[in-house]
Amino acid sequence: MTAPATPLPGADALVRERPASLWRDTLGSILRQRNAVLGLLILGAFVFVALFADLVATHDPNETLLGIEPGVERRDGSCIHLLGCPAEKPEHIFGTDGNFRDVYSRVIHGARVSLAIGLAAITFAILVGTTIGAVAGYVGGWLDTILMRLMDVVLAFPSLLLAIAIVTALGQSLVNALLAIGVVSVPIYARVVRSSVISARENDYVTASRALGESGLGILMRRIMPNSLTPLVVQGTLGIGGAVLEIAALTFVGVTGSLTVPEWGSMIALERNQLFNAPHIIVFPGLAITLTVLGFNLLGDGLRDALDPRLNR
Amino acid sequence: MGRFLARRLLVTIPVLFGIVFIVFALARLIPGDPCRAVLGERATDAVCDDFIHRYGLDQPIPVQFGLYLGQIASGDLGESIKHSRPITTLLVERLPTTVELTAWALLFAVVVGIPLGLLSAYWRNSPVDVGTMVFANLGVSIPVFVLGLLLAFLFAIVFKDSPISLPPSGRLSSGVFVTPLAEVWGMEDVQGLPRGILDFFSGIYTFSALITGQWEELLDAARHLILPAVALGTIPLAIVARITRSSLLEVLGLDYVRTARAKGLRERTVVLRHAARNALLPVVTIIGLQLGALLSGAVLTETVFNLAGVGRTMYEAITGRDYVVIQGFTLVIAVAYVLVNLLVDVSYGILDPRVRAR
Numbered sequence: 001m002t003a004p005a006t007p008l009p010g011a012d013a014l015v016r017e018r019p020a021s022l023w024r025d026t027l028g029s030i031l032r033q034r035n036a037v038l039g040l041l042i043l044g045a046f047v048f049v050a051l052f053a054d055l056v057a058t059h060d061p062n063e064t065l066l067g068i069e070p071g072v073e074r075r076d077g078s079c080i081h082l083l084g085c086p087a088e089k090p091e092h093i094f095g096t097d098g099n100f101r102d103v104y105s106r107v108i109h110g111a112r113v114s115l116a117i118g119l120a121a122i123t124f125a126i127l128v129g130t131t132i133g134a135v136a137g138y139v140g141g142w143l144d145t146i147l148m149r150l151m152d153v154v155l156a157f158p159s160l161l162l163a164i165a166i167v168t169a170l171g172q173s174l175v176n177a178l179l180a181i182g183v184v185s186v187p188i189y190a191r192v193v194r195s196s197v198i199s200a201r202e203n204d205y206v207t208a209s210r211a212l213g214e215s216g217l218g219i220l221m222r223r224i225m226p227n228s229l230t231p232l233v234v235q236g237t238l239g240i241g242g243a244v245l246e247i248a249a250l251t252f253v254g255v256t257g258s259l260t261v262p263e264w265g266s267m268i269a270l271e272r273n274q275l276f277n278a279p280h281i282i283v284f285p286g287l288a289i290t291l292t293v294l295g296f297n298l299l300g301d302g303l304r305d306a307l308d309p310r311l312n313r
Numbered sequence: 314m315g316r317f318l319a320r321r322l323l324v325t326i327p328v329l330f331g332i333v334f335i336v337f338a339l340a341r342l343i344p345g346d347p348c349r350a351v352l353g354e355r356a357t358d359a360v361c362d363d364f365i366h367r368y369g370l371d372q373p374i375p376v377q378f379g380l381y382l383g384q385i386a387s388g389d390l391g392e393s394i395k396h397s398r399p400i401t402t403l404l405v406e407r408l409p410t411t412v413e414l415t416a417w418a419l420l421f422a423v424v425v426g427i428p429l430g431l432l433s434a435y436w437r438n439s440p441v442d443v444g445t446m447v448f449a450n451l452g453v454s455i456p457v458f459v460l461g462l463l464l465a466f467l468f469a470i471v472f473k474d475s476p477i478s479l480p481p482s483g484r485l486s487s488g489v490f491v492t493p494l495a496e497v498w499g500m501e502d503v504q505g506l507p508r509g510i511l512d513f514f515s516g517i518y519t520f521s522a523l524i525t526g527q528w529e530e531l532l533d534a535a536r537h538l539i540l541p542a543v544a545l546g547t548i549p550l551a552i553v554a555r556i557t558r559s560s561l562l563e564v565l566g567l568d569y570v571r572t573a574r575a576k577g578l579r580e581r582t583v584v585l586r587h588a589a590r591n592a593l594l595p596v597v598t599i600i601g602l603q604l605g606a607l608l609s610g611a612v613l614t615e616t617v618f619n620l621a622g623v624g625r626t627m628y629e630a631i632t633g634r635d636y637v638v639i640q641g642f643t644l645v646i647a648v649a650y651v652l653v654n655l656l657v658d659v660s661y662g663i664l665d666p667r668v669r670a671r
Binding site: 149150152153154155156157158159160161164165166168169241245248249252253255265268272275276279282283286289290291293294297298 | 327328331332335339450451453454455456457458459462463465466469470605606608609610612613616624627628631632639643646647650651
């Protein structure tokens with residue numbers, strides 16, 4: 001916006017003192033948050049595992065391993081390599097499940113499904129929610145009332161029940177579960193964006209842009225929406241964690257039907273009755289869900305602390 | 314206060330209407346033939362025609378909606394297609410389980426969460442604080458059903474023969490019955506709505522056993538409730554603890570707290586009387602908002618602990634395409650949720666005069 005000015009004498013020193021750009025500043029304050037760093041580390045590990053699942057896993061997650069390898073007589077479901085197994089037993093880091101599949105490899109591959117669905121569902125929710133919230137906040141009036149009451153109605157349902165109903169209505173599949181979680185999450189983002197649009201709308205620089213002849217859409221996109229970015233990033237990060245929990249819940253109650261891909265919630269549902277003699281089959285996918293959600297929660301909290309200028313003491 | 318209340322009520326009406334509409338629309342959207350879902354794949358066309366006519370499913374959708382509105386206005390929620398019983402009867406039977414479960418879960422969350430939050434705010438950065446926050450972070454991250462299964466494993470298997478062993482499923486041990494209130498009070502000839510209300514409270518076992526002095530039954534019901542209530546209450550507990558902590562931290566930095574200290578008041582009085590009272594306002598809101606999450610969690614908790622509550626019934630109705638049950642139950646749940654939030658808003662208005670002015 002400003003033309004490069006001739007540096008004032010002595011300004012050099014000042015500039016060297018504060019070389020920070022907006023992005024570097026932000027990154028710095030994020031990295032100063034212990035929670036955010038811990039969250040990033042946890043998520044980094046899960047993203048790595050999800051991307052390179054084929055390399056990290058020791059077995060094909062869908063392969064039934066009963067008597068396939070020569071010389072292996074019998075596999076013991078509760079024999080967990082991690083906790084020490086007799087030498088002659090086949091090695092399974094987390095043991096095997098009721099169908100003699102390698103639990104470790106299934107948990108590893110499950111990271112793909114959970115992260116992909118969580119990310120996709122929240123992206124969908126952010127896109128739809130942002131549109132609704134921006135229109136409601138910028139246009140105002142009766143359109144605002146109608147849109148936000150509609151959001152209230154969606155929020156009035158317990159989210160899991162609404163998601164179950166949507167999946168059942170659309171047909172049982174993982175993709176529809178993703179859509180259902182997305183739809184259920186829309187109101188949160190609509191509210192976040194609407195409130196920041198409303199508070200930004202009355203600023204002088206917005207009036208100035210209007211006076212300069214910028215179009216309504218231009219003002220909304222370039223002048224107002226950047227204000228929503230911070231709350232959206234924070235809410236979105238926390239939202240992905242919530243979506244990971246919800247997808248696990250949906251597959252756990254079984255509305256998605258039988259799955260061909262390993263997924264944490266369905267792994268737990270499938271082996272629920274083994275709880276009393278082989279709890280590890282439930283513990284490991286359960287731990288994976290918990291850690292992933294914890295990662296997003298820590299990162300989201302850390303981001304909020306780092307990005308909210310009101311909290312900078 | 315009157316105007317605040319009136320305005321708040323007015324806003325609720327369109328939301329309630331929207332809920333009725335969405336409930337109706339969603340039930341129609343569920344694909345598949347309701348007749349064959351209920352009567353089986355081999356039901357003849359004639360039987361199905363009769364069935365569809367009987368439940369008004371052959372009418373145009375707007376007519377069905379109109380009929381539905383008239384019906385619920387007269388307090389009739391219809392009859393379950395699958396169970397062939399009125400929804401209201403099913404509600405009286407299933408709702409107490411969920412009400413009892415969520416009430417105890419919420420109680421657990423509040424009774425443990427608020428003190429934890431207050432302590433960790435007061436002793437900021439102490440081991441208590443760090444421990445509480447680690448626990449709170451884990452608490453909001455662990456899925457309800459994983460926690461439930463782990464608790465069941467721990468208390469029903471690992472501690473099986475110890476005094477702290479707890480039952481992993483059901484509401485009462487086999488052979489134990491809580492005598493209904495109507496029977497205890499000799500009101501068995503009461504019918505209609507009063508009887509429904511009476512039976513509803515009888516279904517809340519811990520409540521009815523307590524007020525009628527059935528001590529052994531009370532103990533048994535309570536023992537069955539502990540695990541599900543703790544599993545369901547952990548997420549709200551973590552949230553309540555966090556909100557209480559940050560809210561008290563904010564209030565403790567305010568001038569009036571310094572004034573209270575300067576007056577020479579005891580530390581206890583300053584923190585509990587002056588600071589905590591104001592700090593708990595946002596906690597009230599959060600507790601109200603948690604109700605929706607609790608009902609979602611109840612579906613999972615009821616699945617894990619084999620409880621025939623509202624959540625489980627809803628799930629079975631949705632997958633079994635029992636439109637009438639889906640409509641009736643969702644309606645009751647959503648309306649209850651909206652009303653509780655209305656109540657929270659109003660109590661907030663009472664607690665904080667500034668809210669009324671807005």
